[in-house]
Amino acid sequence: xxxxxxxxxxxxxxxxxxxxxxxxxxxxxxxxxxxxxxxxxxxxxxxxxxxxxxxxxxxxxxxxxxxxxxxxxxxxxxxxxxxxxxxxxxxxxxxxxxxxxxxxxxxxxxxxxxxxxxxxxxxxxxxxxxxxxxxxxxxxxxxxxxxxxxxxxxxxxxxxxxxxxxxxxxxxxxxxxxxxxxxxxxxxxxxxxxxxxxxxxxxxxxxxxxxxxxxxxxxxxxxxxxxxxxxxxxxxxxxxxxxxxxxxxxxxxxxxxxxxxxxxxxxxxxxxxxxxxxxxxxxxxxxxxxxxxxxxxxxxxxxxxxxxxxxxxxx
Numbered sequence: 001x002x003x004x005x006x007x008x009x010x011x012x013x014x015x016x017x018x019x020x021x022x023x024x025x026x027x028x029x030x031x032x033x034x035x036x037x038x039x040x041x042x043x044x045x046x047x048x049x050x051x052x053x054x055x056x057x058x059x060x061x062x063x064x065x066x067x068x069x070x071x072x073x074x075x076x077x078x079x080x081x082x083x084x085x086x087x088x089x090x091x092x093x094x095x096x097x098x099x100x101x102x103x104x105x106x107x108x109x110x111x112x113x114x115x116x117x118x119x120x121x122x123x124x125x126x127x128x129x130x131x132x133x134x135x136x137x138x139x140x141x142x143x144x145x146x147x148x149x150x151x152x153x154x155x156x157x158x159x160x161x162x163x164x165x166x167x168x169x170x171x172x173x174x175x176x177x178x179x180x181x182x183x184x185x186x187x188x189x190x191x192x193x194x195x196x197x198x199x200x201x202x203x204x205x206x207x208x209x210x211x212x213x214x215x216x217x218x219x220x221x222x223x224x225x226x227x228x229x230x231x232x233x234x235x236x237x238x239x240x241x242x243x244x245x246x247x248x249x250x251x252x253x254x255x256x257x258x259x260x261x262x263x264x265x266x267x268x269x270x271x272x273x274x275x276x277x278x279x280x281x282x283x284x285x286x287x288x289x290x291x292x293x294x295x296x297x298x299x300x301x302x303x304x305x306x307x308x309x310x311x312x313x314x315x
Contacts, residue, residue: 091268094172098237099272099280101168102191105235106278108144109137119220120234120276123193123244131157131243135220137193137235138243160188171237174251177264182241191274192238192245197221197309200246209246209299210310226276229307235274237266239294247288247299247308254285254292273306281305 113120124136131151133139138150145168154161160181163170171190174180181188198221201207203214226232237251251266270282283306289297301312 091173095267095270095272095282097166098171098173098267099282101171102235102272102274102280103278104145104168105141105191106274106280108141109234109274109276110278111144112140113223116220118222118224120197120223121193122218122220123195123197125195125244131187135218136243138189157186160186163188171251171266173267174237174239174264177266179239179241179251179263187241187243189238189241189243191235192242192249193235194233194308195244195246195249197226197232197234199310209248210312213310223276226307226309230275230277231279231281231305232276232307232309233273234276237271237273239263239266248294250285250288250294252285252288252292252294255294258295 109120121137121140122135124131124133124138131138136150140149142149147168150156162181165172165175169188169190174190180190196210196213198216198219199206199213200210201214204212206212206214236245238245238249239251239255240249240257242249250271252271253262253265253268255266256262267282269284271285271288272280272282274280283303285292285294287300287303287306288294289299291297299308300306301308301310
């Protein structure tokens with residue numbers, strides 16, 4: 001605010017009838033103050049030692065450019081420190097939502113076992129009928145969550161219609177990656193069944209990861225087969241869009257496809273797992289494979305809290 005000292009504030013230019021500026025006249029003095037120019041923005045009037053009236057400029061307070069830049073720099077620094085925390089909080093929230101989704105699939109699997117004499121659904125990898133095969137987890141369990149079977153979803157096995165982010169089929173972190181749908185666009189599996197439960201590989205050799213433990217075919221399994229292992233893995237965050245997989249399929253920031261490409265961060269160095277009893281836990285890549293290498297590392301079959309259904313014969 002302009003403040004004036006002295007007898008009165010100076011009178012500034014006034015408009016004339018034709019819109020021109022006509023400054024008011026004041027009596028002159030030896031200091032040349034006679035007309036007040038229209039561009040004068042801030043002046044002060046006071047008495048000198050001899051009693052004469054004098055005018056001099058008044059400096060108004062405000063920010064300099066340097067001060068403004070310093071403030072902006074501080075704000076940028078604070079935001080840079082805050083953003084990683086916000087990002088971590090958002091990922092933590094997505095991981096909780098993902099775990100809740102798996103918990104719902106666990107509730108459905110327990111209900112299915114109660115209805116079918118303790119049998120669990122099959123993984124559905126024998127797909128002569130595509131995704132239409134009955135008895136598979138993705139066609140049997142959704143009914144218990146008041147959802148249509150996967151085969152009845154719009155575009156299933158042709159051009160799957162993308163599901164909303166907040167959906168029991170969808171991991172909110174995988175939904176932000178390039179792996180949110182299959183490359184063909186046919187499928188959208190964010191959670192996979194444990195393929196190891198009934199063996200992997202062809203008989204009688206099995207596979208390199210599980211020698212002597214071949215796939216037992218389409219016959220369903222009873223849950224009491226794993227009664228001694230309460231931490232038996234039933235489902236997990238899966239990286240490729242497959243309905244089932246081995247420990248090498250776990251979604252993790254270290255996971256790479258066959259071409260060595262990274263498809264996204266997923267949950268960072270975490271993945272959620274659903275146990276056969278309905279419990280949920282999360283583990284790091286180092287708990288699943290050696291050297292964080294899902295392609296070439298050794299599968300860790302003995303990790304406490306992660307029983308996949310296979311125990312190496314040497315043990």
